[in-house]
Amino acid sequence: MRVTIKDVANKAQVSPSTVSRVIAGNGRIGKDTILRVRQVLDELGYHPHHAAQGLAKRTTCTLGIILPRTPDDVFSNFFFPELIRGISTRASRSGFDILMATGSLAQEERESLTRMVRGGRVDGVVLLSSRLEDPLIRLLEEEQFPYVLIGRNDYSASTLSVDTDNIRAAYELTQHLIAQGNQRIGFVAGPANMIVNRDRLEGYRKAMEEAGYPVQNEWIIDGELLQQSGFRAISMLMELEDRPTALVVIDDGVCFGVLRGLGELGYHVPQDISLAAFNNIALSELSTPSLTSIDIGTYQLGYTAAHQLLLLLAGEEKAKSRFIIPHRLVVRESSLRK
Amino acid sequence: MRVTIKDVANKAQVSPSTVSRVIAGNGRIGKDTILRVRQVLDELGYHPHHAAQGLAKRTTCTLGIILPRTPDDVFSNFFFPELIRGISTRASRSGFDILMATGSLAQEERESLTRMVRGGRVDGVVLLSSRLEDPLIRLLEEEQFPYVLIGRNDYSASTLSVDTDNIRAAYELTQHLIAQGNQRIGFVAGPANMIVNRDRLEGYRKAMEEAGYPVQNEWIIDGELLQQSGFRAISMLMELEDRPTALVVIDDGVCFGVLRGLGELGYHVPQDISLAAFNNIALSELSTPSLTSIDIGTYQLGYTAAHQLLLLLAGEEKAKSRFIIPHRLVVRESSLRK
DNA sequence: CTGAAAGCGCTTACAG
DNA sequence: CTGAAAGCGCTTACAG
Numbered sequence: 088m089r090v091t092i093k094d095v096a097n098k099a100q101v102s103p104s105t106v107s108r109v110i111a112g113n114g115r116i117g118k119d120t121i122l123r124v125r126q127v128l129d130e131l132g133y134h135p136h137h138a139a140q141g142l143a144k145r146t147t148c149t150l151g152i153i154l155p156r157t158p159d160d161v162f163s164n165f166f167f168p169e170l171i172r173g174i175s176t177r178a179s180r181s182g183f184d185i186l187m188a189t190g191s192l193a194q195e196e197r198e199s200l201t202r203m204v205r206g207g208r209v210d211g212v213v214l215l216s217s218r219l220e221d222p223l224i225r226l227l228e229e230e231q232f233p234y235v236l237i238g239r240n241d242y243s244a245s246t247l248s249v250d251t252d253n254i255r256a257a258y259e260l261t262q263h264l265i266a267q268g269n270q271r272i273g274f275v276a277g278p279a280n281m282i283v284n285r286d287r288l289e290g291y292r293k294a295m296e297e298a299g300y301p302v303q304n305e306w307i308i309d310g311e312l313l314q315q316s317g318f319r320a321i322s323m324l325m326e327l328e329d330r331p332t333a334l335v336v337i338d339d340g341v342c343f344g345v346l347r348g349l350g351e352l353g354y355h356v357p358q359d360i361s362l363a364a365f366n367n368i369a370l371s372e373l374s375t376p377s378l379t380s381i382d383i384g385t386y387q388l389g390y391t392a393a394h395q396l397l398l399l400l401a402g403e404e405k406a407k408s409r410f411i412i413p414h415r416l417v418v419r420e421s422s423l424r425k
Numbered sequence: 426m427r428v429t430i431k432d433v434a435n436k437a438q439v440s441p442s443t444v445s446r447v448i449a450g451n452g453r454i455g456k457d458t459i460l461r462v463r464q465v466l467d468e469l470g471y472h473p474h475h476a477a478q479g480l481a482k483r484t485t486c487t488l489g490i491i492l493p494r495t496p497d498d499v500f501s502n503f504f505f506p507e508l509i510r511g512i513s514t515r516a517s518r519s520g521f522d523i524l525m526a527t528g529s530l531a532q533e534e535r536e537s538l539t540r541m542v543r544g545g546r547v548d549g550v551v552l553l554s555s556r557l558e559d560p561l562i563r564l565l566e567e568e569q570f571p572y573v574l575i576g577r578n579d580y581s582a583s584t585l586s587v588d589t590d591n592i593r594a595a596y597e598l599t600q601h602l603i604a605q606g607n608q609r610i611g612f613v614a615g616p617a618n619m620i621v622n623r624d625r626l627e628g629y630r631k632a633m634e635e636a637g638y639p640v641q642n643e644w645i646i647d648g649e650l651l652q653q654s655g656f657r658a659i660s661m662l663m664e665l666e667d668r669p670t671a672l673v674v675i676d677d678g679v680c681f682g683v684l685r686g687l688g689e690l691g692y693h694v695p696q697d698i699s700l701a702a703f704n705n706i707a708l709s710e711l712s713t714p715s716l717t718s719i720d721i722g723t724y725q726l727g728y729t730a731a732h733q734l735l736l737l738l739a740g741e742e743k744a745k746s747r748f749i750i751p752h753r754l755v756v757r758e759s760s761l762r763k
Numbered sequence: 764c765t766g767a768a769a770g771c772g773c774t775t776a777c778a779g
Numbered sequence: 780c781t782g783a784a785a786g787c788g789c790t791t792a793c794a795g
Contacts, residue, residue: 089545091788102766107790115764134543138476138485139788142771147476149524154513165708168506175492175527179537184546186487187523189513199517205472207427207772208522343711350713370503370708373681375688429772440782445774453780477772480787545788764795771790779781 090131099127110135141207150178150393151209153200153223154189155216165340165368166385167215170237173389174213181397183210197222204232211396213237213389218280235396237388239282247399249392249410251383253283256414257290257335260363260381263416264333265298267424269361273306273324273331275345277338284337287365291335306331310341318348325352325360333361333422339368339380346374346421362421376420384412428469437465448473479545488516488731489547491538491561492527493554503678503706504723505553508575511727512551519735521548535560542570549734551575551727556618573734575726577620585737587730587748589721591621591703594752595628595673598701598719601754602671603636605762607699611644611662611669613683615676622675625703629673644669648679656686663690663698671699671760677706677718684712684759700759714758722750 092110096103101124108116109124127133141147152174155167175185186209190196200223203209210233214223217238224242227234236248264272274291277284288307295302305327312320324330336342342364349356356362356376364371367382391410398405430448434441439458446454447462465471479485490512493505513523524547528534538561541547549571552561555578562580565572574586602610612629615622626645633640643665650658662668674680680702687694694700694714702709705720729748736743 089788092790093788103788104767104790105765108765111790117764120764132543134539136480136788137540137544137546138479139771140790141476142474142480142773143788143790145771154510165503171525172492172527175525176529179527179533184537184540185525187509187513187525189510189517191514195517199522201472202475202522205470206475208475340708343708347711347713347715370678370681373685375685375713377685427772430774431772441772442774442782442784443780446781449774455780458780474772477787478774480789481772481774483787766794768793769791771788774787775785777782777784 089136090133091136092133095124095127095131095133098131099124147208147210148181148183149186149209150174150183150396151186151188151200151203151212152215153196153212154187156189156191156193156196165370166366166383169368169385170215170389173386173391174393175389176386177390177393177397183393183397193222197226200226204230211235211400213392213396217241217282218278219282219285233396233399235392235399237392239286241282245408247395247405247408249388249395249412251283251388251414252411253286254290254293256365256381256383257287258294259290259416260365260379261291261294261335262298263379263418264335264361264363264422265294265300267333267361267422269331269333270298270300271303271306271329271331272300272333272335273308274302275308275310275334275336275341277310277341287335287337303327303329310337310344318344318351321345321348322352325349325354331360333363336362336364339364339366339371339378342378342380342421343370343374346376346378356421357423361423367417371417372419379419379422380417382415382417384414388412427474428471429474430471433462433465433469433471436469437462485546485548486519486521487524487547488512488521488734489524489526489538489541489550490553491534491550492525503708504704504721507706507723508553508727511724511729512731513727514724515728515731515735521731521735531560535564538564542568548738549573551730551734555579555620556616557620557623571734571737573730573737575730577624579620583746585733585743585746587726587733587750589621589726589752590749591624592628592631594703594719594721595625596632597628597754598703598717599629599632599673600636601717601756602673602699602701602760603632603638605671605699605760607669607671608636608638609641609644609667609669610638610671610673611646612640613646613648613672613674613679615648615679625673625675641665641667648675648682656689659683659686660690663687663692669698671701674700674702677702677704677709677716680716680718680759681708681712684714684716694759695761699761705755709755710757717757717760718755720753720755722752726750 092103092106096106109121188199190199212234214236236246239250240246308320363379365381367380371378371380430441430444434444447459526537528537552574555574555576574584577588578584646658701717703719705718709716709718
């Protein structure tokens with residue numbers, strides 16, 4: 088059935104070892120032998136069997152990722168595809184493929200990762216995000232398995248990671264709103280166990296503090312509530328005596344929800360309230376009003392993460408273990424002074 | 426380093442064969458032997474090596490997909506993540522993982538697929554879309570490799586495929602616009618070499634014909650133009666003497682572009698022109714106006730495709746080879762009579 | 764420059 | 780019920 092190295096060896100009248108060496112391109116082989124073997128390789132259309140090669144060489148040429156478990160979490164995950172595209176493109180350039188597993192529960196996530204790592208299915212893992220005391224990170228550390236984290240880590244300082252300076256980004260985004268004349272600025276938050284969300288909240292607080300503007304607790308609302316209880320959260324916010332004139336929103340996807348909610352309540356953006364968010368997904372430019380957003384270089388994050396992991400696997404020593412991808416404030420209609 | 430079946434065998438004082446059988450759960454093994462082996466398995470934290478297992482069993486427990494090559498094609502691909510989630514979830518349930526490869530060029534795409542298939546990396550392939558005379562389909566057919574196609578096929582009628590009835594869906598969507606009082610209806614098309622796009626165009630034409638409304642050629646514009654030449658295409662369309670009062674748009678992503686373009690030209694939707702599109706991505710509900718769209722059951726498409734492929738791999742004979750996932754018209758603001 | 768042999772970690776007839 | 784052996788398809792010291 089399958090054309091093996093043995094078939095090639097027979098036809099070319101050499102030993103399998105020689106065929107293997109010709110393919111690998113190393114080892115000193117006679118010129119005419121090389122030519123002859125190459126010829127047969129072509130004729131038979133030989134293609135190495137990946138598992139066999141992997142078994143012998145102890146390598147898989149595969150990177151693993153765990154798909155974020157978002158059963159129906161429509162928000163906040165529009166940028167994962169772009170991230171994965173970056174990872175995949177870089178991997179592909181080194182002949183690596185991506186093995187992807189899912190887990191709808193935290194438990195399943197762990198199991199998927201274990202299967203990958205302990206089963207020797209991948210050479211390294213890219214973690215797409217990190218939460219507080221992340222069990223996946225713990226697992227990887229215990230196994231001493233090569234991985235790169237997209238995000239920040241509360242676990243081990245030496246972790247190879249690629250990240251946005253989210254504190255800084257949130258700080259700048261808030262400053263932009265302040266520069267537009269806003270003094271009462273609210274924050275639509277994401278799940279508090281994600282480190283990226285904590286960082287963004289911190290940056291926002293810092294900017295407000297520095298400007299000498301107080302932050303009211305009622306101004307900070309949970310973005311997840313938007314899904315469950317419709318737009319009650321927004322409605323309550325807008326009915327406050329001292330309601331904010333602007334909102335920093337954790338993510339463009341959530342921001343679309345906020346925008347819609349405000350619209351249904353009869354408010355106009357930016358006339359009645361300004362909005363500014365993070366991630367700059369493709370649709371942010373196309374919405375009406377277009378969304379002011381921090382472009383975090385999503386593709387670049389993924390690309391760089393894969394790149395650094397590949398370097399690590401190649402045994403190249405790195406000077407540093409933490410890489411920051413520059414972000415960029417993209418000002419659009421949603422936040423411009425009315 | 427790695428705990429092998431041999432280590433377990435030694436410690437449990439049995440042969441590797443026996444350990445293998447205990448793990449597989451087949452073969453008649455003594456009760457106490459089973460218990461003893463299981464015990465050691467646990468103690469040592471044994472995990473089978475995937476490549477070795479695959480080599481011996483000639484199976485990979487992996488499904489392959491080729492990531493659509495969309496370097497910067499922001500439109501029309503917002504539903505792929507959802508599709509992949511469906512595939513991945515179903516695969517995961519049978520202990521299968523997903524191997525993902527990219528190719529930015531058609532050439533690279535072919536190579537990625539070849540590597541997967543000829544390298545024995547996957548047991549089957551899920552094709553995420555199909556074009557006319559698709560080279561990937563040809564490759565798979567030549568290799569006689571198991572695959573399922575999400576979409577329709579101009580190649581071989583017996584191909585296992587899971588699809589939307591796009592002709593019907595477009596027909597219904599157009600009928601809806603007609604029912605809203607529109608007589609001049611235009612169409613924003615996608616790349617003509619994608620079969621899904623042809624089908625949708627056909628359904629639109631059919632509905633128009635049946636209603637006795639003529640279709641002008643100038644009413645059919647190329648959605649890809651929206652990206653390159655800004656909104657010139659839309660501007661030209663709207664300046665026509667007999668301009669359409671409604672547009673069927675090939676995809677929600679493209680529809681966002683159209684919406685934005687109309688907005689910049691000073692037109693209001695649906696007051697000045699109605700819009701209706703396909704795919705019903707998550708954001709369609711959140712836009713202002715919200716988008717009327719055909720929900721194609723994206724997740725279900727992916728899930729079913731994986732399911733059928735898995736059945737095929739398991740050797741289960743299927744009665745039919747083509748599965749249609751029901752679609753559903755979701756009427757929202759963008760198409761409602763003014 | 765080239766081949767025979769052992770080995771990667773598993774499975775599975777074949778014997779008993 | 781269990782083990783020894785051969786084999787999956789490749790690679791890589793070891794010899795020569």
